[in-house]
Amino acid sequence: MIRKIGRNDPCWCGSGRKYKACHQASDDRIALASSRGHIVPTRDIIKNEEQIAAIRESCKINIAVLDYIGEHIHEGMNTAEIDRIVYEMTTDMGGVPAPLHLEGYPYSVCTSVNDQVCHGFPSEHVILKEGDIINVDASTNLNGYFSDSSRMYCIGDVTPEKRRLVEVTKECVERGLAEVKPWGYLGDMGQAVHDHAFANGYTIVREIGGHGVGLKFHEEPWVGYNTKRGQEMLLVPGMIFTIEPMVNMGRVEIYVDPENDWEVYTEDGLPSAQWEIMVLVTRTGHEVLCW
Numbered sequence: 001m002i003r004k005i006g007r008n009d010p011c012w013c014g015s016g017r018k019y020k021a022c023h024q025a026s027d028d029r030i031a032l033a034s035s036r037g038h039i040v041p042t043r044d045i046i047k048n049e050e051q052i053a054a055i056r057e058s059c060k061i062n063i064a065v066l067d068y069i070g071e072h073i074h075e076g077m078n079t080a081e082i083d084r085i086v087y088e089m090t091t092d093m094g095g096v097p098a099p100l101h102l103e104g105y106p107y108s109v110c111t112s113v114n115d116q117v118c119h120g121f122p123s124e125h126v127i128l129k130e131g132d133i134i135n136v137d138a139s140t141n142l143n144g145y146f147s148d149s150s151r152m153y154c155i156g157d158v159t160p161e162k163r164r165l166v167e168v169t170k171e172c173v174e175r176g177l178a179e180v181k182p183w184g185y186l187g188d189m190g191q192a193v194h195d196h197a198f199a200n201g202y203t204i205v206r207e208i209g210g211h212g213v214g215l216k217f218h219e220e221p222w223v224g225y226n227t228k229r230g231q232e233m234l235l236v237p238g239m240i241f242t243i244e245p246m247v248n249m250g251r252v253e254i255y256v257d258p259e260n261d262w263e264v265y266t267e268d269g270l271p272s273a274q275w276e277i278m279v280l281v282t283r284t285g286h287e288v289l290c291w
């Protein structure tokens with residue numbers, strides 16, 4: 001039997017505050033949305049202030065790593081060097097690269113070049129050359145708190161077509177972000193991302209999406225972009241998730257390398273771009289925690 005929390009009992013979130021002064025009003029709104037048939041978050045993905053503070057520390061490492069990569073990435077560099085930098089910086093700062101050994105993933109970071117959509121393996125044999133576009137996707141575990149973000153880097157002179165893909169993909173994330181607010185829906189974000197890509201003649205990979213993050217690397221909800229305004233999960237203060245669309249210049253279909261079951265490519269061989277940010281739903285709107 002589940003006993004209902006009394007108004008004066010300590011809140012379930014662990015804040016130490018009374019329920020009525022903490023999550024009671026939020027829970028009432030969630031219950032109402034649920035009774036109307038909406039998907040709503042479970043308590044385990046709603047973070048308290050203490051947890052958010054610890055996640056922020058993890059994000060600091062992830063941001064520092066991607067800043068450093070941005071300053072040092074260059075033509076002629078191989079992507080195994082990026083893997084080494086990510087491993088060394090993350091561990092020097094007290095963290096552990098979250099991808100390492102995750103479901104057998106053998107590296108500290110994903111480096112996806114040109115027509116690679118995601119999960120590109122760093123390699124001594126992948127040498128960056130002028131005109132390449134590359135996504136570096138880093139994730140950190142600091143004391144059991146997770147951060148995850150990725151950026152695109154252009155190597156030297158890149159064709160206008162590729163540069164536009166990179167820029168529009170970033171705009172897609174920004175359009176989605178603008179829709180993130182408490183008591184809105186995840187589909188508000190997804191539709192904004194999708195509409196902007198579509199308006200620019202691009203497609204968005206359907207099979208791989210973003211995710212809740214913070215207390216685990218991958219949490220609920222799954223974050224897709226082929227979603228509609230007013231649908232998908234209700235957004236509640238304390239939720240943290242990634243926005244990370246993979247935008248293809250050409251067709252939407254992807255191909256997974258059967259040799260390793262990890263590396264994902266566009267089927268038509270045209271370039272793909274991705275930016276990933278981590279966003280917190282606040283009481284008044286949102287806050288970007290990691291980029």
Ligand code: MF3
Pocket residue numbers: 098099100102105110119137138139148242244276
């Ligand atoms: N950073 C990727 C994500 O957003 C996951 C890469 S870790 C891997 O979810 F192990 F799956 F490669």
Ligand code: CO
Pocket residue numbers: 148149210211242244276
């Ligand atoms: Co992610």
